[in-house]
Amino acid sequence: MARAMKVAIVDDEADMRQSISQWLALSGFDTETHASAEEALKAIGADFPGVVISDIKMPGMDGMALLKRLMSMDSGLPVIMITGHGDVPMAVEAMRLGAYDFLEKPFNPDRMTDLVKKATNLRRLTLDNRALRRELSDGTVLMKKLIGTSGVMERLREDILDLGQADSHVLIDGETGTGKTLVAHALHAVGPRAGRKFVTLSCAAYPEEALSERLFGPVAEGATLPLVEEARGGTLCLEDIESLSQPLQARLLTLINDQGTPPETRIIAICNEHAPDKTVEDALRPDLYYRLGAMKIDLPPLRARGEDILTLFTRMAEQFAEEYGCEAPTVTAQEAAQLLQAPWPGNVRQLVNIAERAVLQNRRGSGSIASLLMADNEAAGPALTTEGKPLKEYVDAFERMLIDNTMRRHKGSIVAVMEELCLPRRTLNEKMAKYGLSRADYV
Numbered sequence: 001m002a003r004a005m006k007v008a009i010v011d012d013e014a015d016m017r018q019s020i021s022q023w024l025a026l027s028g029f030d031t032e033t034h035a036s037a038e039e040a041l042k043a044i045g046a047d048f049p050g051v052v053i054s055d056i057k058m059p060g061m062d063g064m065a066l067l068k069r070l071m072s073m074d075s076g077l078p079v080i081m082i083t084g085h086g087d088v089p090m091a092v093e094a095m096r097l098g099a100y101d102f103l104e105k106p107f108n109p110d111r112m113t114d115l116v117k118k119a120t121n122l123r124r125l126t127l128d129n130r131a132l133r134r135e136l137s138d139g140t141v142l143m144k145k146l147i148g149t150s151g152v153m154e155r156l157r158e159d160i161l162d163l164g165q166a167d168s169h170v171l172i173d174g175e176t177g178t179g180k181t182l183v184a185h186a187l188h189a190v191g192p193r194a195g196r197k198f199v200t201l202s203c204a205a206y207p208e209e210a211l212s213e214r215l216f217g218p219v220a221e222g223a224t225l226p227l228v229e230e231a232r233g234g235t236l237c238l239e240d241i242e243s244l245s246q247p248l249q250a251r252l253l254t255l256i257n258d259q260g261t262p263p264e265t266r267i268i269a270i271c272n273e274h275a276p277d278k279t280v281e282d283a284l285r286p287d288l289y290y291r292l293g294a295m296k297i298d299l300p301p302l303r304a305r306g307e308d309i310l311t312l313f314t315r316m317a318e319q320f321a322e323e324y325g326c327e328a329p330t331v332t333a334q335e336a337a338q339l340l341q342a343p344w345p346g347n348v349r350q351l352v353n354i355a356e357r358a359v360l361q362n363r364r365g366s367g368s369i370a371s372l373l374m375a376d377n378e379a380a381g382p383a384l385t386t387e388g389k390p391l392k393e394y395v396d397a398f399e400r401m402l403i404d405n406t407m408r409r410h411k412g413s414i415v416a417v418m419e420e421l422c423l424p425r426r427t428l429n430e431k432m433a434k435y436g437l438s439r440a441d442y443v
Contacts, residue, residue, distance in 0.1 A: 005120040006050030009033045010040045010066065011082070012058045020053060020112070027113045029120075037066035046074040047127060051100070051119040053112075055082045056090055064094060071098040076126045078119035082107070142186040146179070147315060148308035149436060152300040156183070163295050164190035167262035171241075171292045173271045173280050174299030177349030181239065183297060184268045188235045193266060196234035199227050204240035204272075208248065216251055228255060231265050241269040241292070242283035253288045267292065302344040302351060307397035309339050312348065314405055316355035321362075329362040335369045336398040342373050350376065400435040403428070412442035 007029045011017045014035070021031040030050075034040035037054070038061055044052065052070065056063035067079055078100035083091045091102035100119050103112055134141075146157055163170055164187045172180045181200075188198045206214060217226035227236060238244070244252065252267075259265065269292045271280040281289050302309060314331065321328035331339070344350055354372050361367035402421070410416035418428055432438070 004030065004049065005124060006048070007031045007116055007120070008040060008044055008048070008050060008052045010037060010052065010054040010058075010063070012036060012055065016055070016082075023109050024113065024116060027116075029116060037061035037063070037069075040066065041069060044070065044077075047130065048074065048077060049123075049127065051078040051080065051116060051123055053080045053082065053103075053116070056087060056094065057084060064090070064097070067094055067097055067099055076123075076130075078123050080112075080115055080119060142182065142189050145182060146186065147312055148305055149311070150300075150305045150308045152304055153308060156297070156300065159297055160186050161190055163187060163297065165192070166295060167192075167266060168295045169256065169263065169267040169269070169292050171269045171271065171280065171289075171296045172299065173296065175301050175345075175347055176272060177347035178299040178301060179348055180270045180272065180299055181237075183299065184237045184270060187268060188237075188266075193234050197231050198235045198237065199231035200237045200239065201227050202239045203248075204243040208245050211244075212248055212251070215248070216255075228265065233264060235266045235268060237268045237270065239270045240272045242271050242280060244284075246285065249285050249288050253285070253291065256288075256291050302347040303342070307340070307400060309342075309344075309351070310336055310397055310401040311404070312351055313339055313355055314401060316352050317359055318408070320356045320359040324359055324363060326359065326363040329358045329369065331369065331401065333398050336401060338370050338373055340397060346376075396435075399431065400437070403431060403435065403437060407432075407437065407439070407442045410442075412439045414439060 007024055009017050009020050009024075009031060011020070011033075012035055017033040017035070021033050024031050032043065034043065037058060040052070040054070054063045054066055058066075061069075063081055067081065070077055070079055075098060079098070081091055081094045081099050081102040083094075083102055083104050088104065091099075091104070094102060100122075101115055103115070143157060143160070146153060146160075148154075160183060170184075170187060172183055174180055184200075185198065188194065201215060203211060205211075213226070215227050217229070238252075256263065256267065271283070281293070284292070302312075310331070314328070317328040346353070354369070354376060357372055358367075358369050361372070403417070406417045406420055410420070414425065414428065417423075418425055421428070423431070
């Protein structure tokens, strides 16, 4: 979801604060004003969700001192300085200290709006990148992203926790769209190397010569280190390992053998695609396969995850509905059965795409989940088959989804859920216990 940005206006002159605030508010910005630098510092911290506009000349702590404090606290915070006529040298010094830009009085309000727009876009990108880096280094967060209560997902999480603690190399295999890269990040984040580098390379993204140089070197003077050096002591994640040529497989094997045990750098290899009648073992030379595949994780296809499909769909639909500012589509019993029966050749990635399109359809008030599934699977060509299930399993899955969605919507209010679903408290309690749902998860 797009992150809401603020504009903090710092100026000792009340008229200037008010005029800037009113103009930016009319342009759609959320503003806050501060009469002094000291007051602003109490409200603005690292990861402040927005940008700062500050006058340079103020009594007490001036704008230059405020800029230095803000840059020491968060060097990625865009600060726009307002200077008086003839103070351009001071503005240049502010730019040297890290200011985003400056406005010279009297300034054009439209130029200010344009500057603020660009600065907030930059700030949003900076904060999103920080959040992503934190997520990818937080094992707890990553494990929560592996949604599902099916047996295969429980085992997958256990495997990640077990293998994450080991130092051996790991091979991850599975159909496209099953989340192999997420699992690789999780393996690194839950283990003893969590604070060290995690370096990723797609072996299919470069021609052989460029791939060899990027992976092993040598590199031109002044260029970045080859990845085997950059990842030293941490984890090197090689995606599309099946694309590695025989000569480069031999070099990788030599690297692994030279590292000894435990290895200085852990290698996580990901196999993204191979012919239906071949395995990753067929794609790799045997000695390399046995070094990488001593610890192997096979990710389950979505069609094997049962009612996880409904859980994932409703969670994704809720997220997209929040992003697009509309209601999530209501899943009927028939649509729930169709979601469970679909072959899902694109796995979780395909489900996320359908959830987004279902939300957009619902916003327009047209279309159905069934039509999206039909069109998607026809476009995918010959579909994988999915096993039929007893009617009771479909009914249980739909019932669980319905209670889960209603509890989530009413933030755990048992009374509200009882009224909406027309269930007595005892029956609701029994069903929640049956499906492993706890009120505490929704409050």
